[in-house]
Amino acid sequence: MIKARGAARRGETDAARALYREALDRFPRNSRARAALHALEAANANPPPEQLDAMIAAYHAGAMDEAVRHGARLTEQFPQSFTVHNLQGAALLALGVLPAAEAAFRRAIAADPDAAACYNNLAITLRRQNRTLEAESIYRTVIDRHPDYADAHYNLGNLLDLAGRAKEAEVAFAATVKIDPSYVEAHYNLGNLRAKRGARGAAVDAYRKAVTLKPDHANAYNNMGGELLLLDRIDEALDAYDHALAAEPENTQAIANRGKVLVLKGALPDAIAAFRHAFAIDPDDRSALLQALFEEAHICDWRHRDQFALTDGPSAAAVQPFATLPFLDDPEHQYRRSLACAAVKFGAGPEGPAQTLPDPEPAADGRxxxxxxxxxxxxxxxxxxxxxxxxxxxxxxxxxxxxxxxxxxxxxxxxxxxxxxxxxxxxxxxxxxxxxxxxxxxxxxxxxxxxxxxxxxxxxxxxxxxxxxxxxxxxxxxxxxxxxxxxxxxxxxxxxxxxxxxxxxxxxxxxAGCYQANDDRRVIVPDHRSRADWGLPERDGGRGFVFCCFNHTYKIGPAEFAIWMRLLGEVEGSVLWLLRSNEWAEANLRREAAARGIDPARLVFTKGIPHGEHLGRLAHADLFLDTFNVNAHTTASDALWAGLPVLTLTGRQFAARVATSLVHAVGLPEMAVADAATYETTALALAGDPQRLASLRGRLAENRETAPLFRTRDYTRRLETAYVEMQRRRLAGLTPDHFAVD
Incomplete structure (x- = not known):
């Protein structure tokens, strides 16, 4: 104010006007500054203060139509008034009447070519008309004339971000916070850009500055939690989500993200409750529902599996399609979900939509x-x-x-x-x-x-x-x-x-053989413990048969479990040996067994142990029963390497055919059956035919040394042949194509 009055006394009208406007931009209710500006502009063909005040009052009251009517009358009487044209443009911009707002701002700039805020408003108007290049030019003009005008840097950053020019946008937001360290949204946007390019620590720093300035910034806390989670700082992430929800209790993103942290902390029921709470608030959030169902699969709670049909849709696109595998054996469905996920996760990439293809020089050693x-x-x-x-x-x-x-x-x-x-x-x-x-x-x-x-x-x-x-x-x-x-x-x-x-x-x-790599030097540590030490029945004539499945619990579905329980009912004295995953899965599976008339004690859960020891204890099992929609993968190879036959059902999607590939590659193709009925009858027949089972074990032991599955060097040469062909095609200028390695 003092500088402005001094400039006015010296006759430096433009400088005084700019200083008064700067003061009003920062303190719009400063009546002394407004009165002084009115007095200064009165000599420059501006309306009397009482006429202008009516327009200003309407604008600040949100009565934009009324402000525009006042402005239309005043512009006829005072066509050279910067203030009237600028305020008229602001009211028209608020109403979305963009061409008229643009014209008003241009008239204001003609009246005062040094009005930085007016240029900024003009650029906003152009941007809303999708005239981004013109808007960018205006922002850069303002910045050249007024390099310390923070709003211009901030708005330029937003424009560049929307245009996919992330590097330049980050520079603009960094300039904003350097000029004005209290600019909350610039810190927030800077954090978002850093997060997009994977600069997680720097993103967290930017979010922390935003929430320090604005402690109720729920989105900043939520996004900060995501970066902390990726940094494996789980407790800090949980704290960030708690702060986000304290600020905005129904922020469904924060609720669901908090659920993800609870999953990592092993609090699965609480995680499921969080996902379902997010879905209850926003029934369109199919992502939250899918995450709830996936964690319910981990605890073998199958009561809501019919809801899987509701999880398709745009809001579930960002969920990794791995979560959908246990619910449906349909390769087309998985393909569609993967395309949707990729469109969200990859997007245009932090450097823009097109990535240059690297063209490395040949290695000096020819490798x-x-x-x-x-x-x-x-x-x-x-x-x-x-x-x-x-x-x-x-x-x-x-x-x-x-x-x-x-x-x-x-x-x-x-x-x-x-x-x-x-x-x-x-x-x-x-x-x-x-x-x-x-x-x-x-x-x-x-x-x-x-x-x-x-x-x-x-x-x-x-x-x-x-x-x-x-x-x-x-x-x-x-x-x-x-x-x-x-x-x-x-x-x-x-x-x-x-x-x-x-x-x-x-x-x-x-x-040829099998796609899956294997190691023919995996050590099997002999298990000198008895079956009883593992809670298993001793072999007693035809009794004491041990069915087993060491797959993750999320792979176990009601269809295969029903078969397994019927097998226990048919095979006297038999048990089902399972991997202990979590206490809730154990309780739920025991409950499901009881509901099917099977003593829950016949489900024997075992803890995880070092890999070599696990391979050794598999000698106590008689038959590995595979899951359906997602087969045993590593666990099937473990069983076969340890000499335990694996019975699988050949499905449709890749995840449901892996074990079929494994048993074919180890020379036991009859252990892959075509339907659930054959799966059940085969398992029952093997449980009642010790000689047939012993024959399978004998073939497996013999084939382990000769069949393709466990010939690691041969497998490696085949994969290397594939790499050579990929490289040959590239060097020949050919695009990738399907091929086979015999």
Missing amino acids: TRIGYFSADFHDHATMYLMSGLFREHDRARFDIRLYSYGPPREEDASRAELRRHVDAFTEIGHLTDAQVRDLARDDGLDIAVDLKGYTRGTRSTMFGLRLAPVQVSHMGYPGTIGHPCIDYFVADAVALPPGGEAWFSEKIVRL
């Missing part, structure tokens, strides 16, 4: 450079299978690199063994997706292999940035990614028979 990407390079089921592949890779022909992005963990024996057999082991968990892309390209990868797909802990979206000219999905996810960034999917003719290509966005590479 093909292959990078495997996973969060599971440790004591994990996938590594039990794949460790042999890494050991047997022909390092004279292939440069093998592992890129690990799992949460920080101590070195275990599996991890140390992996390091011995590869050219490089690189931790990338702390890097953004763009940084991983740059690293992979600097390493000159020819082929990048995704070992996760749509499974927990995935960062498969980094493949959307093109880590290598050829990208492959293998082992991690039993289905399509649904995005063109993955060129090939490794399968076999049993798990994915001819015609199955229709349900994959990738080109299919079919390996």
Whole structure:
């Protein structure tokens, strides 16, 4: 105010006007500043204050039509008045009358070419008319003239973000908060952009600044929780979601996200309650319903499975399609869900819709450079299978690199063994997706292999940035990614028979034998304990038969469980040996058994133990009973390697055909049956025919040394042949295509 009055006394009218407007922009109710501005503009053909005040009062009261009527009358009397034209434009903008608002702002700028806020309003009007390039030009003009005008930087950032120009938008928001550290929404938007590019720690910092300035900013707390969750800072994430819900109790995103944290903390009933609460508030939130059903599958609560039909729709698109696998054996359905998920998760990518295809120079040593990407390079089921592949890779022909992005963990024996057999082991968990892309390209990868797909802990979206000219999905996810960034999917003719290509966005590479890697050096630790030590009945003539299934509980559905209970009813003294997953699944399965007339004590639950010991204890089982919609994968290989026959039902989707591929590849094709009735009669027949079962065991023991499933070196050569063909096609300028390796 003092500076403005001084400028007015010196006759510096434009400077005084600008200072008064700046004061009113910040303090619109400052009557002294408004009166002084009115007095200054009176000499510049402006309306008398009492006439202008009526228009201003209508505007501030939200009576935009009335403000526009006042403005129309005043512009006729005072056609050179900046104030009238600017206020008229603001009222028309609020009413959505965009061409007229644009014209008013342009008249205001003609009256005062140095009015920064008016330029800003004009740019907003142009943007709402989808004239983004013109709007951008206006914002940049304002910033050039008034580099410390925070609103112009902020609005430019929003425009650039909507245009998919994330890097430039981030620069604009960073400039905003540098000018005005109290600009809450700029901190929030900056956090969102950092999160999109995977700069999780920096995103959390931006969100923290936003919630410090505005403690009831529910969305900032919610988004901060998501980044903390990805950083494996689970308790901090839960606290963030609690703050979000304290600010906005019916924020369904925060409710559902809190449910995800509760899943990780093992509080499954509370997690289910959270998901169902979100769905109750917003019945269109099919995502929350699907998550509830998936966790109910983990605790074997099947009472609401008929609701799965309600989970389809746009709001469920962002849920990884892995969650839908247990409910339906339908490859077309899985394909459609994967496409929808990919459209949300990959989007246009943080760098824009088009990614350049890397073109690495040939390696000086002539080797093909292959990078495997996973969060599971440790004591994990996938590594039990794949460790042999890494050991047997022909390092004279292939440069093998592992890129690990799992949460920080101590070195275990599996991890140390992996390091011995590869050219490089690189931790990338702390890097953004763009940084991983740059690293992979600097390493000159020819082929990048995704070992996760749509499974927990995935960062498969980094493949959307093109880590290598050829990208492959293998082992991690039993289905399509649904995005063109993955060129090939490794399968076999049993798990994915001819015609199955229709349900994959990738080109299919079919390996002879089986697609699944295996390690023929897995150690089986002999179990010297008795059956009784495991709570199992001793073998007593025809009694004491042990059916088993060590699959995750989410794979067990009511259809197979009903068969299993009928088998217990038919086979006297038999038991069903299951893996102890969680207390609620155990209670629910016992309840389901009792409801079917089976003593719940005949369900024997066992704890998880080190892998080699687990393989040894399988000797106590007589027959492995597979699940249907999602088969045993690693668990089936475990059983076969340990000498335990596996009975499976051949389904339709890839996840429901894996065990069929395994038993074919180990030389026991009759153990894959075509329907549930045959599954039941076969299991019953084997339980009552010790000689037939012993014959199966004998064949399995013999075939283990010769059948394709466990010949790790042969498998590795077939996969390497596939890599060579992929590389040959690329170098020849050919697009990816289906092919088979004999």
